[in-house]
Amino acid sequence: MRFFVDTADVSELDKLLVTGMVDGVTTNPSLIAKSGRNILEVTKEIASMVDGPVSAEVTATDYDTMIQEGKKLAAIAENIAVKVPLTVDGLRTCKTLSDAGTMVNVTLCFSAAQALLAAKAGATFISPFVGRLDDMGMDGMELIESIRDVYDAYPTLKTEILVASIRNTRHVERAAEVGADVGTLPPRVIWDMYQHPLTAKGLDDFLADWGKTGQSIL
Ligand code: E4P
Numbered sequence: 001m002r003f004f005v006d007t008a009d010v011s012e013l014d015k016l017l018v019t020g021m022v023d024g025v026t027t028n029p030s031l032i033a034k035s036g037r038n039i040l041e042v043t044k045e046i047a048s049m050v051d052g053p054v055s056a057e058v059t060a061t062d063y064d065t066m067i068q069e070g071k072k073l074a075a076i077a078e079n080i081a082v083k084v085p086l087t088v089d090g091l092r093t094c095k096t097l098s099d100a101g102t103m104v105n106v107t108l109c110f111s112a113a114q115a116l117l118a119a120k121a122g123a124t125f126i127s128p129f130v131g132r133l134d135d136m137g138m139d140g141m142e143l144i145e146s147i148r149d150v151y152d153a154y155p156t157l158k159t160e161i162l163v164a165s166i167r168n169t170r171h172v173e174r175a176a177e178v179g180a181d182v183g184t185l186p187p188r189v190i191w192d193m194y195q196h197p198l199t200a201k202g203l204d205d206f207l208a209d210w211g212k213t214g215q216s217i218l
Contacts, residue, residue: 001176001183003022005025006031007031010042010049024055024079025049025054027042040076047076047077050079053079053105054080055082055105056076061087066093067097074102084106086106086109092121094106094123098121098122098123099122104123105126108127108129109128109129110133112150115161119151119154125159125182126147128144128162130171132165140165141178161180162181162182164184166184168192169192
């Protein structure tokens, strides 16, 4: 399972890159707004920091303008994946850009039926939002299982399942259990994945015992 970082904050991304765990980045208009940066400038900077896909989202809602925006975003760097919403015009845009060789991430997916449409439109990634479904009292991860089943039934579909709206480490574990291809994780969730109280206690105990030996490896 590949890990993308869900952020437009270059300082947060920079801290995570040293872990060697980052396979790509996703952004959205809310994250760009939170960064306080110009979308073209910050996207270019992020794309230069990572080798993997960097999703940059269009903000138009009609096909013609989405195509123009998508082409402008794709021209920023070779590793840009243009992100489009799961609408009729969004999937038309997906098909046109995909046919032209551009990576496309279809976002705001909340059903397996929508995921099937995105795959038929040639999406590189489909982004189902698990956290927002959980917020409504539903089980977002059931959607990931359902999409996995649908895609696996048709091996010619090449769209990767990119689990989005991840809120905690359990979401990551469950996404991996059901065979999601990618998860996009807020930086905090990646740091949380390293943590376990028994790891911390075990290390403290080992170091205390080691200190009593008076030895040094170096
Ligand atoms: C990423 O592609 C999505 O836009 C993001 O994961 C949405 O997360 P949220 O539901 O926490 O805003």
